[in-house]
Amino acid sequence: MKFKISILLVLLISFISQAQITKTNADTLIKTGVHIEETKTVEEINIAQEKAEKEKKIAQKAREKAEKEAEKAQKQAEKEAKQLAKDQEKHEKQVKQFEKQQKKVASAEKSVSRSQNRLTKEKKSLQKNIESLEKKKRKGKLTDIEIEKENIKISKQQIKIKELEADVKDAQKKLEKVRD
Numbered sequence: 001m002k003f004k005i006s007i008l009l010v011l012l013i014s015f016i017s018q019a020q021i022t023k024t025n026a027d028t029l030i031k032t033g034v035h036i037e038e039t040k041t042v043e044e045i046n047i048a049q050e051k052a053e054k055e056k057k058i059a060q061k062a063r064e065k066a067e068k069e070a071e072k073a074q075k076q077a078e079k080e081a082k083q084l085a086k087d088q089e090k091h092e093k094q095v096k097q098f099e100k101q102q103k104k105v106a107s108a109e110k111s112v113s114r115s116q117n118r119l120t121k122e123k124k125s126l127q128k129n130i131e132s133l134e135k136k137k138r139k140g141k142l143t144d145i146e147i148e149k150e151n152i153k154i155s156k157q158q159i160k161i162k163e164l165e166a167d168v169k170d171a172q173k174k175l176e177k178v179r180d
Helices: 002-038 042-139 146-179
Strands: none
Touching: 042 146
């Protein structure tokens, strides 16, 4: 047991002495490095300072140039955005005009159609009345006064047909004008 303790003591002592040697070597290296740094000349320090200032100026100029380019790009983007907005408004206006024009055309077509339908109905009615009058004349059921009354009715219908034909022509002219 004494033997073990003595071996441990020897190991401990050798370990401590090794640590002291390492510490002394490190201190010497640090002191030597400081001494080397102190031996730099003033001229080398000035050159290093000038070099650092030049690099600083170059970096500042590069930063300013980048800022100017960023501003330029931003202005260009804003300009393009404004132009795009103008073009969008112009397009929307044209679309509205086109839709308005289409509504006018549809309205004019509807007007022509209505006028033609009225004209067709009135012509059928006139044809019926003429046939009815002729039928009654053949049978001899009508007096001269009644025949004149029927003739007046037929004349009024013919006048109405002429007015409807004029309406149809006007509607067609309006439709052609709207389409152009």
